Amino acid sequence: MRTELERRAxxxxxxxxxxxxxxxxxxxxxYTRGRSSSVSEGAARELMxxxxxTLGLDxxxxxxxxxxxxxxxxxxxxxxxxxxLAEEMERGRALYRALRENMPRLRSRSLEDTVGSIxxxxxxxxxxxxxxxxxxxxxxxxSLPVPEHRLGVLYVNEYLRRLWMEQDLLRRFxxxxxxxxxxxxxxxxxxxxxxxxxxxxxxxxxxxxxxRDPFALWVDExxxxxxARLLLPLKRAERLETLERGACCLADALALxxxxxxxxxxxxxxxxxxxxxxxxxxxxxxxVFFDFTC
Amino acid sequence: xxxxxxxxxxENGRERTVARLLExxxxxxxxxxxxxxxxxxxxxxxxxxxxxxxxxxxxxxKLMTAFRDSPYLDPACxxxxxxxxxxLFYEYKNQCMDALSDDELIAAMRRLxxxxxxxxxxxxxxxxxxxxxxxxxxGESWEDEDEN
Numbered sequence: 001m002r003t004e005l006e007r008r009a010x011x012x013x014x015x016x017x018x019x020x021x022x023x024x025x026x027x028x029x030x031y032t033r034g035r036s037s038s039v040s041e042g043a044a045r046e047l048m049x050x051x052x053x054t055l056g057l058d059x060x061x062x063x064x065x066x067x068x069x070x071x072x073x074x075x076x077x078x079x080x081x082x083x084x085l086a087e088e089m090e091r092g093r094a095l096y097r098a099l100r101e102n103m104p105r106l107r108s109r110s111l112e113d114t115v116g117s118i119x120x121x122x123x124x125x126x127x128x129x130x131x132x133x134x135x136x137x138x139x140x141x142x143s144l145p146v147p148e149h150r151l152g153v154l155y156v157n158e159y160l161r162r163l164w165m166e167q168d169l170l171r172r173f174x175x176x177x178x179x180x181x182x183x184x185x186x187x188x189x190x191x192x193x194x195x196x197x198x199x200x201x202x203x204x205x206x207x208x209x210x211x212r213d214p215f216a217l218w219v220d221e222x223x224x225x226x227x228a229r230l231l232l233p234l235k236r237a238e239r240l241e242t243l244e245r246g247a248c249c250l251a252d253a254l255a256l257x258x259x260x261x262x263x264x265x266x267x268x269x270x271x272x273x274x275x276x277x278x279x280x281x282x283x284x285x286x287x288v289f290f291d292f293t294c
Numbered sequence: 295x296x297x298x299x300x301x302x303x304x305e306n307g308r309e310r311t312v313a314r315l316l317e318x319x320x321x322x323x324x325x326x327x328x329x330x331x332x333x334x335x336x337x338x339x340x341x342x343x344x345x346x347x348x349x350x351x352x353x354x355x356k357l358m359t360a361f362r363d364s365p366y367l368d369p370a371c372x373x374x375x376x377x378x379x380x381x382l383f384y385e386y387k388n389q390c391m392d393a394l395s396d397d398e399l400i401a402a403m404r405r406l407x408x409x410x411x412x413x414x415x416x417x418x419x420x421x422x423x424x425x426x427x428x429x430x431x432x433g434e435s436w437e438d439e440d441e442n
Binding site: 024025028029032035036037038039040041042043044 | 351388395
């Protein structure tokens with residue numbers, strides 16, 4: 001009996017199926033350097049996943065844009081996909097250089113290790129055979145993680161883009177205050193896997209919502225009480241709206257012009273809602289908005 | 295991913311491969327059409343058992359060429375011997391973690407078959423190739439030291 005998977009694969013036009021298989025065979029021959037007529041199933045899966053990634057097909061959905069593939073032909077679509085990935089590599093390298101040149105003064109071992117490891121990505125990445133893989137160690141946690149479905153150089157570029165935004169935002173705040181806040185949040189922030197930007201973003205957002213100066217970064221009991229008065233009576237949707245408005249005000253205060261950075265800030269504000277709601281219900285915002293001593 | 299591996303064309307040149315095996319048999323040792331077809335069935339089973347994917351016509355022609363003049367070969371058991379060799383080939387392709395090319399593995403199989411295995415497929419698979427792969431994994435020289 002045919003499995004559901006086989007049935008769906010069988011729905012692919014026969015010509016396309018043959019072309020894809022022929023491409024997989026060529027990739028396998030390159031992978032073994034012509035030394036083997038067969039490969040392990042695991043290797044074949046990896047090669048096919050790379051092909052699907054290059055062609056923009058979803059390997060799990062198994063459908064993809066077949067009409068486009070039929071029109072272009074698998075070979076041509078693959079060539080175009082490879083060219084697009086090569087461009088992404090160039091874009092990523094430029095982004096990486098910009099990031100390296102503008103690292104903040106704040107120390108973080110996981111950030112430094114991650115940036116160092118991404119530096120090896122550009123020569124270890126096999127765009128032609130294993131384009132979906134990410135041959136480097138990415139340990140540093142972003143405030144907003146890159147979606148898991150992103151693969152290969154597209155994942156790395158998105159990670160770098162987000163990291164660059166976070167570092168750029170961090171640089172707008174006083175280094176001493178930022179370090180003091182981070183020490184208050186996590187004593188060993190330089191050695192542990194903690195995000196540097198998130199506590200800064202949250203405190204700055206709280207201050208904006210309370211009508212204070214976001215660059216102060218210092219949230220005391222009075223500000224927390226004010227935030228509780230403001231947020232506690234609100235329903236979920238209203239809280240979310242308030243957070244989004246706060247993000248917009250903070251973006252203005254930070255003079256953010258790039259829409260992507262403004263969107264990032266808004267997403268971060270939205271992501272704060274569950275934690276904020278839980279803290280409000282317990283009548284204690286001190287675990288969300290931190291005070292500190294300089 | 296499974297469904298993409300299932301994209302393999304249903305008929306992958308099987309008739310053409312049978313014809314090639316018969317042609318190769320005419321210069322090595324002959325096979326009947328039934329035997330050739332049976333060897334291809336056996337290949338499919340071996341690939342399933344070893345979880346390998348093959349893209350070309352397989353290694354049967356190479357095995358036929360490599361073993362045709364072995365002194366231990368019984369022409370009456372040619373197809374059966376080839377089937378056993380083919381099974382061992384895919385099994386030890388995995389065991390050696392693809393470190394040996396097809397040609398290298400076949401050459402090693404022939405050398406061991408004619409040497410310490412004394413024409414025994416059981417010994418070849420159970421002992422000689424096991425030892426070869428062990429040496430390969432431990433970084434020792436896997437080639438016959440007498441030939442170096």
